[in-house]
Amino acid sequence: DIQMTQSPSTLSASVGDRVTITCRASQSFSTWLAWYQQKPGKAPKLLIYKASSLESGVPSRFSGSGSGTEFTLTISSLQPDDFATYYCQQYNDYPWTFGQGTKVEIK
Amino acid sequence: QVQLQQSGPGLVKPSQTLSLSCAISGDSVSSNSAAWNWIRQSPSRGLEWLGRTYYRSNWYSDYAVSVKSRITINPDTSKNQFSLQLNSVTPEDTAVYYCVRDLGALAFDYWGQGTLVTVSS
Numbered sequence: 001d002i003q004m005t006q007s008p009s010t011l012s013a014s015v016g017d018r019v020t021i022t023c024r025a026s027q028s029f030s031t032w033l034a035w036y037q038q039k040p041g042k043a044p045k046l047l048i049y050k051a052s053s054l055e056s057g058v059p060s061r062f063s064g065s066g067s068g069t070e071f072t073l074t075i076s077s078l079q080p081d082d083f084a085t086y087y088c089q090q091y092n093d094y095p096w097t098f099g100q101g102t103k104v105e106i107k
Numbered sequence: 108q109v110q111l112q113q114s115g116p117g118l119v120k121p122s123q124t125l126s127l128s129c130a131i132s133g134d135s136v137s138s139n140s141a142a143w144n145w146i147r148q149s150p151s152r153g154l155e156w157l158g159r160t161y162y163r164s165n166w167y168s169d170y171a172v173s174v175k176s177r178i179t180i181n182p183d184t185s186k187n188q189f190s191l192q193l194n195s196v197t198p199e200d201t202a203v204y205y206c207v208r209d210l211g212a213l214a215f216d217y218w219g220q221g222t223l224v225t226v227s228s
Contacts (some may be wrong), residue, residue: 034214034215045218049214087154089154089215096156098154098156100153101154
């Protein structure tokens with residue numbers, strides 16, 4: 001299985017900050033990586049697919065990049081609605097696997 | 108707009124079978140481009156993909172090795188839904204279960220509301 005490791009596990013930031021979350025894979029692959037946002041009691045919401053493609057309706061302050069074993073999710077200017085937990089997920093090889101999550105907290 | 112509506116019991120006894128259904132609106136379980144997945148989430152295991160079913164001229168299913176001996180995911184074309192059966196459950200199967208659509212390259216784009224299933228006597 002491809003192991004996905006996110007860093008940091010928790011991130012404290014202020015509204016307006018630029019935030020970057022990293023996801024490292026145990027095996028290299030090209031672009032089959034997605035990012036999700038999850039709020040308490042809700043299902044995850046797709047933000048980014050194919051490493052850098054923005055899902056329809058997702059604000060442009062979210063962006064994704066990377067390939068190989070290192071991928072990043074960037075929020076260019078953190079908004080109050082963005083405080084949540086973020087997960088990466090690879091869909092290059094079965095079984096599809098997720099990172100352990102990064103919680104973005106209010107500083 | 109695609110919607111996935113989950114149903115099923117929230118409490119299952121150890122050694123029994125966990126059964127959940129997911130009703131689809133806005134798409135078809137027989138779509139040639141979609142696949143229909145079950146994913147669970149628990150504090151100890153995080154987000155875990157369990158398996159999927161999909162139609163590509165024939166019906167196919169793929170399962171995670173961790174549950175392969177215990178899981179069945181079936182389509183129901185008459186009701187436009189799909190189901191999860193997980194046999195011989197233990198307390199480790201306690202989790203929130205989600206049904207999810209994927210369109211291949213577009214990852215998991217639509218999720219059900221989630222069902223907390225507790226395995227306890």
